[in-house]
Amino acid sequence: MLNRRAFNLSVLLAASAAALRPDSVLARTQDPDEILLNRLTFGATPGSRERLASLGRADWLKEQLSLPPDDPALMAHLRTLTLRIKYAQRKGKSGPLWAATDELRPLDMLHTPPEERLKLTQNAPARAGPERRRPAHEVIAASLPRAVHAEAQLREVMTQFWHDHFNVYAEKGRLSAAFFPDFDRDLRAHALGNFRELLGEVATAPSMLDYLDNSRSKASPANENFARELLELHTLGAENYHNAQSADWRDVPRIEGGLAAGYVDEDVYEVARAFTGWSIGVGRRIGSAHLPATGQFAYVASWHDPYQKRILGRDFSSNRAPMADGEEVLDMLATHPGTARFICRKIARRLLIDDPSDALVARLAKEFLRRSEAPDQIGRVIQMLVEDPEFADTPPSKLRRPFELLAALYRTSGARVGSPEGRFYWQLASAGWRQHMVPPPTGQPDRTEDWASSTVMVRMIEMAMSAHEPWFDTTRDRLDALMPKDVETFGDLTRYWARQAHGDPGDGLDDLLQAVGVMPEDPLPNDAGDQRHLAAMALTFAAMSPRYLYR
Amino acid sequence: MSDPILVVIFLRGGADALNIVSPTADPNYIAARPDMLRVARGGDAQGIRLGDGLADVEFRMHRNARELADLFAAGDLSVIHATGLTEATRSHFDAEAQIERAASGGEAGGWLGRWLDAEAPGGPLPALAVGTAMPESLRGYHPAVAKKLSDLTVATGHWLAPALQARLADGFGDHGALAKTSQELLALSKVLEHRLWMPKQDAFRTYRPSVKYPGRNRLSPALMTVAQSIKEDLGLRVATVDYGGWDTHANQQGTFDRNLRGLSLALMAFWRDLGPRQQDVSVVVMSEFGRRLRSNASGGTDHGRAGAMLVLGPQSKGGRLLGRWPGLHNDALEMGADLAVTTDYRAVLSEIMAGHMGLKDTSRVFPGLDAPAPGLFA
Numbered sequence: 001m002l003n004r005r006a007f008n009l010s011v012l013l014a015a016s017a018a019a020l021r022p023d024s025v026l027a028r029t030q031d032p033d034e035i036l037l038n039r040l041t042f043g044a045t046p047g048s049r050e051r052l053a054s055l056g057r058a059d060w061l062k063e064q065l066s067l068p069p070d071d072p073a074l075m076a077h078l079r080t081l082t083l084r085i086k087y088a089q090r091k092g093k094s095g096p097l098w099a100a101t102d103e104l105r106p107l108d109m110l111h112t113p114p115e116e117r118l119k120l121t122q123n124a125p126a127r128a129g130p131e132r133r134r135p136a137h138e139v140i141a142a143s144l145p146r147a148v149h150a151e152a153q154l155r156e157v158m159t160q161f162w163h164d165h166f167n168v169y170a171e172k173g174r175l176s177a178a179f180f181p182d183f184d185r186d187l188r189a190h191a192l193g194n195f196r197e198l199l200g201e202v203a204t205a206p207s208m209l210d211y212l213d214n215s216r217s218k219a220s221p222a223n224e225n226f227a228r229e230l231l232e233l234h235t236l237g238a239e240n241y242h243n244a245q246s247a248d249w250r251d252v253p254r255i256e257g258g259l260a261a262g263y264v265d266e267d268v269y270e271v272a273r274a275f276t277g278w279s280i281g282v283g284r285r286i287g288s289a290h291l292p293a294t295g296q297f298a299y300v301a302s303w304h305d306p307y308q309k310r311i312l313g314r315d316f317s318s319n320r321a322p323m324a325d326g327e328e329v330l331d332m333l334a335t336h337p338g339t340a341r342f343i344c345r346k347i348a349r350r351l352l353i354d355d356p357s358d359a360l361v362a363r364l365a366k367e368f369l370r371r372s373e374a375p376d377q378i379g380r381v382i383q384m385l386v387e388d389p390e391f392a393d394t395p396p397s398k399l400r401r402p403f404e405l406l407a408a409l410y411r412t413s414g415a416r417v418g419s420p421e422g423r424f425y426w427q428l429a430s431a432g433w434r435q436h437m438v439p440p441p442t443g444q445p446d447r448t449e450d451w452a453s454s455t456v457m458v459r460m461i462e463m464a465m466s467a468h469e470p471w472f473d474t475t476r477d478r479l480d481a482l483m484p485k486d487v488e489t490f491g492d493l494t495r496y497w498a499r500q501a502h503g504d505p506g507d508g509l510d511d512l513l514q515a516v517g518v519m520p521e522d523p524l525p526n527d528a529g530d531q532r533h534l535a536a537m538a539l540t541f542a543a544m545s546p547r548y549l550y551r
Numbered sequence: 552m553s554d555p556i557l558v559v560i561f562l563r564g565g566a567d568a569l570n571i572v573s574p575t576a577d578p579n580y581i582a583a584r585p586d587m588l589r590v591a592r593g594g595d596a597q598g599i600r601l602g603d604g605l606a607d608v609e610f611r612m613h614r615n616a617r618e619l620a621d622l623f624a625a626g627d628l629s630v631i632h633a634t635g636l637t638e639a640t641r642s643h644f645d646a647e648a649q650i651e652r653a654a655s656g657g658e659a660g661g662w663l664g665r666w667l668d669a670e671a672p673g674g675p676l677p678a679l680a681v682g683t684a685m686p687e688s689l690r691g692y693h694p695a696v697a698k699k700l701s702d703l704t705v706a707t708g709h710w711l712a713p714a715l716q717a718r719l720a721d722g723f724g725d726h727g728a729l730a731k732t733s734q735e736l737l738a739l740s741k742v743l744e745h746r747l748w749m750p751k752q753d754a755f756r757t758y759r760p761s762v763k764y765p766g767r768n769r770l771s772p773a774l775m776t777v778a779q780s781i782k783e784d785l786g787l788r789v790a791t792v793d794y795g796g797w798d799t800h801a802n803q804q805g806t807f808d809r810n811l812r813g814l815s816l817a818l819m820a821f822w823r824d825l826g827p828r829q830q831d832v833s834v835v836v837m838s839e840f841g842r843r844l845r846s847n848a849s850g851g852t853d854h855g856r857a858g859a860m861l862v863l864g865p866q867s868k869g870g871r872l873l874g875r876w877p878g879l880h881n882d883a884l885e886m887g888a889d890l891a892v893t894t895d896y897r898a899v900l901s902e903i904m905a906g907h908m909g910l911k912d913t914s915r916v917f918p919g920l921d922a923p924a925p926g927l928f929a
Contacts, residue, residue: 225853228854243641399728431683453732455702457732461706512711544715546727
């Protein structure tokens with residue numbers, strides 16, 4: 001290893017600010033291709049730059065919108081991954097309940113059918129908590145490899161977007177954990193598809209039904225948890241909550257077609273009644289109902305509150321067909337202009353800027369409503385956003401969030417990712433990013449100011465410095481081995497990492513060379529450990545620049 | 552005495568105040584909930600009686616909050632019941648945003664952010680949000696955000712730290728989201744390195760509290776960071792701590808009882824740990840709303856309206872239940888369902904800012920507030 005005493009610290013201190021002057025980096029015009037890759041993928045790679053250059057932006061986007069999930073190379077990679085499971089022995093009254101376990105196990109739960117995973121939720125036989133939570137842990141373990149290696153990058157970006165939007169705390173309960181792989185798969189399958197279909201999958205997903213307590217909601221009084229978040233977070237959004245403006249539900253203004261423009265508490269109460277009986281096939285008797293052992297959605301007619309309801313100003317008659325109340329609520333919400341604006345603003349916030357203009361949101365919302373029957377409704381909204389002049393005219397201002405930064409670092413280096421000890425989860429958690437483990441239903445925030453804090457900044461630097469260290473446990477590839485053989489001098493090294501990170505070697509990382517006290521033409525040390533260390537520093541310096549951190 | 556310090560503990564999710572400080576003899580209360588979701592007058596779940604109650608109504612503290620009852624009995628803790636937003640909302644997001652902004656007219660920033668921005672206190676660490684995210688109350692100011700103080704240093708001990716710090720100092724210019732963050736972080740990093748870094752051991756000095764904090768408790772590490780920041784004399788004036796997990800729609804009892812035990816034990820440890828520095832500190836415990844009087848069919852409670860606020864500190868006159876108790880009979884409930892709000896929560900915060908923090912013109916922080924002070928200092 002390079003010894004810190006090998007360098008003259010006074011030189012180092014004097015070296016400070018040579019190459020980088022305030023704003024000079026931001027002022028440097030960024031390549032539109034690079035910006036597009038930074039916004040719609042988890043970071044540019046030499047391969048993705050090449051693909052985009054050869055197809056052109058329009059065709060590249062079409063390809064990204066049409067790529068199915070789970071490309072063969074990704075699936076093959078996921079099959080090679082393991083995740084440790086470890087717990088102590090537990091003794092019961094009549095002998096051991098379970099034996100001590102400590103093994104590296106493949107991510108098999110991702111392919112196990114739900115009725116098998118249902119067994120993990122049952123009281124007998126006794127099982128250790130880590131076994132019960134295993135399906136959730138495997139989804140988390142696969143999430144970073146997916147972000148780094150998936151060919152369908154835009155789909156992966158939007159899958160994470162929907163995870164934030166339809167937040168589920170994977171470990172909330174046994175059921176939310178056991179069925180989290182299904183939830184993740186559904187979000188990915190519909191990530192660029194039709195919003196109503198996506199909403200229907202979410203409202204019947206066992207993980208969501210458990211997380212927001214709807215699986216226990218029966219008449220009466222109904223459990224309001226899902227109903228409230230469905231309105232406030234999943235569809236209309238708090239911006240359409242009219243409680244403060246309208247003391248009475250009769251006063252809420254109407255929109256074209258007669259529906260209320262927004263919702264008040266009474267709508268929450270009524271929507272909760274509409275979803276009573278939407279539950280999970282857990283395979284046992286609960287009160288008066290016997291639920292099938294499917295590990296999938298189950299409707300319990302005897303729990304449903306069948307009487308008349310009034311939702312967003314529309315009257316529902318009594319005793320309708322099974323699930324008709326809930327389905328109609330989802331129909332009304334998915335095609336409500338308030339939902340269109342709320343969802344489109346969030347998509348623009350994810351892919352472009354924290355506060356997209358109202359005009360842009362209105363254009364997108366119009367497309368969202370016009371395409372409400374289209375199987376590729378969400379993709380069409382994204383396409384419109386990317387082709388909008390505001391997309392090209394908006395300079396990068398979104399800070400990469402911790403998960404995105406970590407994925408980008410591995411895409412920059414070209415390392416293969418897998419975390420047998422699951423340590424990357426904890427690294428991200430220390431930066432405030434709890435992948436699939438956010439308890440409140442609001443999910444991970446998506447405004448840059450929420451992530452531009454001192455602690456996140458410190459963690460981002462540490463991640464850049466150590467993401468490729470063995471103890472970080474997230475890749476076996478070492479940076480010295482990832483560099484091509486013709487990187488022979490310090491100048492080669494800094495140019496190589498600047499090009500990997502930024503697409504061009506413009507930021508020559510001169511400050512790094514000065515700090516090390518070398519000239520660009522000086523040869524790199526021969527020792528692999530030294531090379532690795534220097535490469536990590538070059539990657540860190542390249543990453544800690546506005547053109548890398550903002551997208 | 553040093554500059555006064557305010558610590559705000561926010562119980563995220565809507566804490567069930569009717570199960571913390573409870574009108575145990577009220578037949579409406581008894582009828583609305585199963586035993587496991589209410590405080591009892593006798594038996595195993597007997598609550599601890601709080602003085603003479605409020606307006607001739609008997610109130611008891613949940614048995615898991617014994618330490619809070621002790622602080623109440625010692626005259627350090629006040630309880631203001633039936634507090635909350637005057638405009639009805641039962642949305643977490645909306646209620647938290649409104650409560651933390653505390654501005655009726657859409658004024659910018661959060662209430663703590665507005666005060667800090669106007670007061671502009673000096674020192675390296677005027678405001679600390681313990682955790683990994685900044686709460687809305689601090690919006691408009693740029694607080695340090697960290698779980699522990701050593702998290703506020705940049706690559707300390709690394710041989711390239713100076714060059715890396717120089718890159719951060721120069722690279723982010725004076726605009727963009729990271730400009731201010733990087734400048735303040737680098738300044739704070741320098742101070743903390745000087746105070747806490749032990750180069751020979753290649754490690755940060757760990758904080759040694761003067762009392763033992765409860766283990767396996769989410770609140771303990773956060774309050775230890777606050778106590779350390781106070782004792783290190785870093786110029787701390789405002790600290791915020793989030794304590795989540797109060798959104799108990801189903802199977803409330805286990806979660807709620809654990810959360811409350813954690814709050815009570817950790818807060819008592821923090822208070823003892825401060826020792827003579829108690830003189831400088833006030834602690835406010837609040838939530839976005841209380842929960843429905845009547846429990847639901849899944850062993851939980853849905854979003855309600857009024858909650859309770861706790862104020863701890865020697866400057867205020869503790870050992871009293873304050874506010875106006877609206878009662879729980881059907882006509883007194885808001886929309887026939889929820890404990891009604893009789894004290895604007897801003898009146899409590901405003902009185903603390905005036906009485907403890909020495910703020911003369913509270914209208915700057917709480918514009919449009921027109922409600923009598925609950926009498927914390929009277």
